[in-house]
Amino acid sequence: MAAVSKYLTAKNSAAAGGILLVLYFLKQRRRSAALNRKKGSANDLNSEKDGKKERAAVDKLFFVRISRIIGIMVPRLLCKETWYLFLIAVMLVTRTYCDVWMIQNGTMIESAIIGRSTKGFKKYLFNFITAMPVIALVNNFLKLGLNELKLCFRVRLTKHLYDEYLNLKKIITGHYVDHLHNFIFFRFSMGMVDSIIAKYFATVVGYLVVSRPFLDLSHPRHLSSSHAELLEDYYQSGRMLLRMSQALGRIVLAGREMTRLSGFTARITELMRVLKELNSGKYERTMVSHSEKDVSEKLTLVPGSGRIINVDHIIKFDHTPLATPNGDVLIRDMCFEVKSGTNVLVCGPNGCGKSSLFRVLGELWPLFGGSLTKPERGKLFYVPQRPYMTLGSLRDQVIYPDTHEDQKKKGISDQVLKEYLDNVQLGHILEREGSWDVVQDWMDVLSGGEKQRMAMARLFYHKPQFAILDECTSAVSVDVEDYIYSHCRKVGITLFTVSHRKSLWKHHEFYLHMDGRGNYEFKPITTETVEFGS
Structure with missing residues (x-):
């Protein structure tokens, strides 16, 4: 283990984690591109015939769409949503400092217990009890800001779409079950990948990085460390690596959330586009009456022409x-x-x-x-x-x-x-x-x-x-x-x-x-x- 761990410097471990993360995203992107190429030619030929829509993806079009929607949800630089965003940003930074302080203070409490220091235990325990209300307040302010911001966004977007709609003064079970089965298997496979990469692999990397200075007996870090210092360093490093692995897992899972967000923005953009076309009178369609016996006879009507x-x-x-x-x-x-x-x-x-x-x-x-x-x-x-x-x-x-x-x-x-x-x-x-x-x-x-x-x-x-x-x-x-x-x-x-x-x-x-x-x-x-x- 020592022979292996001597190559596991902090720099090398971080680089390895970054490379694996990039490889994971590249694999997902290549898989998405392959699916698009497979369906691309058929969609190009039959898009008007069978009404298939383009697949939502996190690409340039996604960023154009979401910037347009954000412009609706945050209409001005100084508005209620801006203040909620500022509150959330401040609370996130504050909670980060609180997390770091909690790690340090918790480490000192454990160190005092290991070192049998009653004075140090009472001191740091009292600090923790004193900080509890402040930390609870920060967390609840963050939740308040997020919930209020979500509500404001929903109200802004819903009101915009209702206004567009109300301004239009001219204006099978088997397949469903198969779709659910496919969706369940897809979530199962994605859940396996997420668990292996986001949870277990990150934990293994954390164990390897933390163990290096302890397993290498010639490492200068602990040549003269006492037992209490060793335990203190181990717990502090372990806590830091635990938070890092959790953050790495959230970054990996963010790819799936971005794909979901891309789908939402595609649907909202399509609704906005249809409403805009109806309002401007540009939407024209050739319609066929189901009441006519001759189905080939067409009736061309223009919405808003009355x-x-x-x-x-x-x-x-x-x-x-x-x-x-x-x-x-x-x-x-x-x-x-x-x-x-x-x-x-x-x-x-x-x-x-x-x-x-x-x-x-x-x-x-x-x-x-x-x-x-x-x-x-x-x-x-x-x-x-x-x-x-x-x-x-x-x-x-x-x-x-x-x-x-x-x-x-x-x-x-x-x-x-x-x-x-x-x-x-x-x-x-x-x-x-x-x-x-x-x-x-x-x-x-x-x-x-x-x-x-x-x-x-x-x-x-x-x-x-x-x-x-x-x-x-x-x-x-x-x-x-x-x-x-x-x-x-x-x-x-x-x-x-x-x-x-x-x-x-x-x-x-x-x-x-x-x-x-x-x-x-x-x-x-x-x-x-x-x-x-x-």
């Missing part, structure tokens, strides 16, 4: 194609007009285009032609089957998305809010809770029917010109449902209702039926109309 006209008290589709952004043409040419005071029942099988119609009406999906006359976005209100209950007080559930200040500006008192709850037979909830300011987990506190009625009270508060009711009374009794529809007519809210209940036909003047094959009919409801539903 025209939106904002006019109060009317909704009019004028030769407007109903198509999804991914290319499905549901109805080629839709024409109908609804004025305030005329309720419309929308019906048809699943997938026929009912929700798509309302997404176009809410300007979430672009127009592909024709014109759409409608009130401004704030004068339309959508009530889903499962209403959203916000985190907040009982008042917040009624006035959402308004705040209490918005309620005051509108001049609506709490007594009026109480009347809205009484109109939907929810007045007992206010009596039970005792105050408008009570905060609860309303998604759990309220039943399904109560949440639907709360959404209708929210509708009465906002009083839009038009409201879209999407199966929003499915858990409400027929008598309460009749009162809600009658009250909407009384306060001047015109309704588009999606429902399969026969009992609702009497509250509407027209029906819009889509058959799911590209056809629709918009007709008045008369005594001869055949009502369908349950």
Whole structure:
């Protein structure tokens, strides 16, 4: 062992570790390049045919993408994120000094124990006890900074993508199981490599380096060292080498984390690119209608080529194609007009285009032609089957998305809010809770029917010109449902209702039926109309 260890100087050991680390990364890079070459020619020839995307990798494109995303998450030099980054940097440096001090102080404690020094043991133990609160504070500040920074990054990026989306005013099991099996085996193989290189090899190198001055009897370092000095040197070197091996392991594992980060940046960049193209009107696609018998017949539509006209008290589709952004043409040419005071029942099988119609009406999906006359976005209100209950007080559930200040500006008192709850037979909830300011987990506190009625009270508060009711009374009794529809007519809210209940036909003047094959009919409801539903 001494013959071998004499060549293991600190310089040689560090060089050997660095060379092995570089060889590991080169091997991974060559493996990645080989896979890319193997698939490259096929991808080049068939990329448009089978829709395959380029493989994410840590390359020049990755750094371009992540710099663009960082520019969104840290928009200015002086912002909240910058201060969190500064806090994290300071805490990291501070924790490094704390780690070094802990190693030195711990070594002195062990040395005092080995040397049977009661005075030294008490001194260094007292130092450790005194430093414990400071070190705990540093660690918790570091965690606080990291968690807050992650939250800020998520908020910045999510808000940016939501803004891009909402600004679009023109706008099999077997394979899955096989994929999971491949993923499990891949993680198993990578885990073996990581454990051998990052853990065991680093430990072996550490043992060899630490043992050299002890096994070489002619080494000048310990020619005249006492037993206590030998133990002190061994423990201090061992602790340092342990931290070094851990750091080496983290560096090796960082390659895998960088690959994951590359995948995330590729997906976010793709989403940003699509939103940007839609906003600029440059996204064009040739779409094929599934409703046509001749599948070779193509319909070329340009997203955003339709025209939106904002006019109060009317909704009019004028030769407007109903198509999804991914290319499905549901109805080629839709024409109908609804004025305030005329309720419309929308019906048809699943997938026929009912929700798509309302997404176009809410300007979430672009127009592909024709014109759409409608009130401004704030004068339309959508009530889903499962209403959203916000985190907040009982008042917040009624006035959402308004705040209490918005309620005051509108001049609506709490007594009026109480009347809205009484109109939907929810007045007992206010009596039970005792105050408008009570905060609860309303998604759990309220039943399904109560949440639907709360959404209708929210509708009465906002009083839009038009409201879209999407199966929003499915858990409400027929008598309460009749009162809600009658009250909407009384306060001047015109309704588009999606429902399969026969009992609702009497509250509407027209029906819009889509058959799911590209056809629709918009007709008045008369005594001869055949009502369908349950």
